[in-house]
Amino acid sequence: MESNNNNNKEKRQQRRRGKPCYFCKNKQETIDYKDIFRIKKFVSERFKILPRRMSGTCSKHQRAIAIAVKRARHLALIPFTVD
Numbered sequence: 001m002e003s004n005n006n007n008n009k010e011k012r013q014q015r016r017r018g019k020p021c022y023f024c025k026n027k028q029e030t031i032d033y034k035d036i037f038r039i040k041k042f043v044s045e046r047f048k049i050l051p052r053r054m055s056g057t058c059s060k061h062q063r064a065i066a067i068a069v070k071r072a073r074h075l076a077l078i079p080f081t082v083d
């Protein structure tokens, strides 16, 4: 699933140093799927999960978000998609 993207034309993505991800900052290990207000910060207006470079979360918490979002969707706390 994880492929190396070898695009050498665009290599100006700066690491945001000194800015940890939202959940690391708050020392929050898990993300509650019932906490839809928080989850909604990490989905687009069409309820798609934001990519990591937009949300600024670390890979660990990005995964946790993905799980939380999927759970929340399953329980109809947030819609799957909006048309």
Ligand SMILES: [Zn+2]
Pocket: 021, 022, 023, 024, 025, 057, 058, 059, 060, 061, 062
């Ligand atoms: Zn994190």
